[in-house]
Amino acid sequence: MKSKNYNGFYKTIIEDETIYRQIIEYSVETIVIHAGHKVLYINESGAKFLRGTKEALLGANVLDIFLEDSQPMIIERIHKGMTGTEPAELVEQTIRRLDGTLVDVELYCHPVIFGDQKAIQSIFRDITKRKQSERRLNDKEKLASIGQIAAGIAHEVKNPLTSVKGFLQLLKETQSHPYLDTMEAELNKALDTLQNLLQVAKPDLLEEPIVPIDFCKELTSLMLLFQERLYNVEVELLLTDSNMIILGKKNLFLKAFFNLLKNALEAMNNNGIIRVEHYYEDNMIHIKVSDTGIGIPKNKIKMLGTPFFSSKSDGTGMGLTQVFTTIEDHGGMIRVHSEVGKGTTFHVQLPINVEQKVTD
Ligand SMILES: Nc1ncnc2c1ncn2[C@@H]1O[C@H](COP(=O)(O)OP(=O)(O)OP(=O)(O)O)[C@@H](O)[C@H]1O
Ligand SMILES: [Mg+2]
Structure with missing residues (x-):
């Protein structure tokens, strides 16, 4: 009876472990456990995300995926993690995958015990889509405000220039001067530029x-x-x-x-x-x-x-x-x-x- 209970107990532990292993292996996030900068464990999704194989990544230097400028900061975070117990705050980073492509990630680190040693568990979340929409929003806002200012100025300057052009044409009818043609040509250039700007800044005008x-x-x-x-x-x-x-x-x-x-x-x-x-x-x-x-x-x-x-x-x-x-x-x-x-x-x-x- 007793041994049956023990069996059941171990069975539950083993089942639990299998479930946890599967959750971690196939989590959409990249999970890397490392100590002394060496990768001790990486989940299946992580290897795929980093465009490598588990074999190639195990034992690799975890710093290699970070860009050179950010490595001192990462070393500092790892050091803090290894000496403390608190998780490090979330940071955004650009990392380099094994095939050389760059990708934006959100990085979360936590000290853990792996086997019998202290290690760092780093979780990388792909934020490419979020970054893209943030950039698009920024670009859009920048363009919208620049466009509005530019179109406003173009509109204001275009009106007086158009009337100058009218008076110049009247002047040409009554007097002749070699400079008048040059003035008109230059004025036309300026008006073309403004028209161009209006069209660019407000493309909706273009039906x-x-x-x-x-x-x-x-x-x-x-x-x-x-x-x-x-x-x-x-x-x-x-x-x-x-x-x-x-x-x-x-x-x-x-x-x-x-x-x-x-x-x-x-x-x-x-x-x-x-x-x-x-x-x-x-x-x-x-x-x-x-x-x-x-x-x-x-x-x-x-x-x-x-x-x-x-x-x-x-x-x-x-x-x-x-x-x-x-x-x-x-x-x-x-x-x-x-x-x-x-x-x-x-x-x-x-x-x-x-x-x-x-x-x-
Ligand atoms: N392919 C490129 N290589 C190097 N510099 C570029 C390239 N495309 C754009 N630039 C830079 O961006 C600037 C702005 O380009 P943009 O096309 O808006 O104006 P522009 O080419 O200077 O003038 P315009 O288009 O009226 O002839 C350029 O003056 C140049 O310095
Ligand atoms: Mg150009």
């Missing part, structure tokens, strides 16, 4: 129907526009998944990709490799425009998309404003990767089902 767009076809045609400037440029078109059609305002998109291609060419001084990619992944159309040009310094990346931000003597600095506004308006997002001296990639992602967002 355009929503139509199905085959980006593979449109991107190929756009490249033809640059033909005479592509003389010394190698062009790589990697266009797949052409059956995926986006609904949107076609002319706005054409203008946006024209602006990206023009920037790419200008960055390379018409010499280098330009690559245009199109593919479908995770319900999104991805379009990448890459160049092997001068690149953009890190501190300037944040400025991209701000009206009038330009490093070119003849640039208006409105090309990217138009690009960012158009992509945002279609529910998409845009990321920029750039290395000075190596080149730049503009990565546009557009949700395949955008009908709702563009029409409301």
